[in-house]
Amino acid sequence: MKLLPSALVCQQAVELMSDYLDGSLSRRARRRLEAHLVACDACTAYLEQLRVTIAASGVVTADDLAPEVLQTLSELFERFRDES
Amino acid sequence: MRLEYPRYRDEVDDAELLGRLLAGDKDAFREIVTKYHESLVRVARSYVANDASAEDVAQETWIAVLRGIERFEGRSSFKTWLFRIAVNRARTKGVKEHRVVAVDITSDRSLLARRFNEHGMWSDPPAPFTDSVDDAIVNAPIVRLVHESIARLPDAARAVVTLRDVQGLSTTEVAELLELSEANVRVILHRSRARIRSEVEASMRAGQK
Numbered sequence: 001m002k003l004l005p006s007a008l009v010c011q012q013a014v015e016l017m018s019d020y021l022d023g024s025l026s027r028r029a030r031r032r033l034e035a036h037l038v039a040c041d042a043c044t045a046y047l048e049q050l051r052v053t054i055a056a057s058g059v060v061t062a063d064d065l066a067p068e069v070l071q072t073l074s075e076l077f078e079r080f081r082d083e084s
Numbered sequence: 085m086r087l088e089y090p091r092y093r094d095e096v097d098d099a100e101l102l103g104r105l106l107a108g109d110k111d112a113f114r115e116i117v118t119k120y121h122e123s124l125v126r127v128a129r130s131y132v133a134n135d136a137s138a139e140d141v142a143q144e145t146w147i148a149v150l151r152g153i154e155r156f157e158g159r160s161s162f163k164t165w166l167f168r169i170a171v172n173r174a175r176t177k178g179v180k181e182h183r184v185v186a187v188d189i190t191s192d193r194s195l196l197a198r199r200f201n202e203h204g205m206w207s208d209p210p211a212p213f214t215d216s217v218d219d220a221i222v223n224a225p226i227v228r229l230v231h232e233s234i235a236r237l238p239d240a241a242r243a244v245v246t247l248r249d250v251q252g253l254s255t256t257e258v259a260e261l262l263e264l265s266e267a268n269v270r271v272i273l274h275r276s277r278a279r280i281r282s283e284v285e286a287s288m289r290a291g292q293k
Contacts, residue, residue: 009204014196018274022255042209046281049210053281056230057249064122064231069139070114073121073146077113080150 008036013043017050098162106153117146120163124170126246130239131171131178131185141177145170164257167247171261185239196278210281213288229287233280241276244269249277 013036019025104112128141148169201207247258259266
């Protein structure tokens with residue numbers, strides 16, 4: 001009979017979450033984390049917040065760019081287009 | 085605030101934009117610049133001495149793109165090609181400026197540890213980001229807080245998070261571009277994401293008082 005892996009405590013669970021979200025945990029580590037999450041609301045909330053953090057990182061908005069930079073680069077583009 | 089460029093459409097968007105760009109469409113170029121310019125500056129800033137140098141690197145990168153776009157064969161994705169140009173230029177400029185980039189993966193260790201008791205259980209569990217029931221849509225204040233937090237990360241961490249989480253390159257691509265091991269990239273991501281999450285949490289807590 002295979003011994004069951006010891007249960008994770010919250011602090012260990014949190015250490016695995018970034019790799020979990022990237023899909024780079026081993027199957028064993030993933031199962032241990034998921035077993036912990038089923039029983040732990042605080043860690044489940046933490047994982048969801050990490051997910052939101054990563055999703056928010058991937059939102060690129062037009063507001064991030066200074067209008068004068070866009071203007072300069074647009075003029076550059078026109079010069080290149082007209083030369084070619 | 086506009087929410088745009090969902091991740092799954094990325095490659096399709098770039099291919100379409102590049103096609104229009106090659107046909108001389110200025111709007112296509114403006115869209116590509118809007119999508120990538122700030123990330124180019126942030127990654128470059130990890131190598132060079134100041135903000136003005138980083139902005140120069142980003143502009144030189146666009147010139148190189150306009151010069152080389154017809155030779156771009158699509159063997160790598162456009163964004164990998166784009167960031168490779170920027171990183172190579174920033175590295176060269178950084179050497180001239182005698183800038184040393186430190187990769188410190190030991191910092192921030194205690195930040196999260198304080199939230200747990202001696203048994204490794206939460207003593208200060210995560211506070212909710214918002215009162216909103218529906219967390220499926222990332223709201224604008226969180227997007228702003230997250231991006232401000234990314235800008236404050238140490239050099240190497242800022243480059244890693246910008247390439248991986250902002251622009252969606254793979255961990256392998258990020259490791260190759262920045263000449264780090266994949267294990268280091270994963271550790272840096274883990275620490276940085278934890279730090280960004282906790283800064284958002286702290287802002288939300290302060291705002292709710």
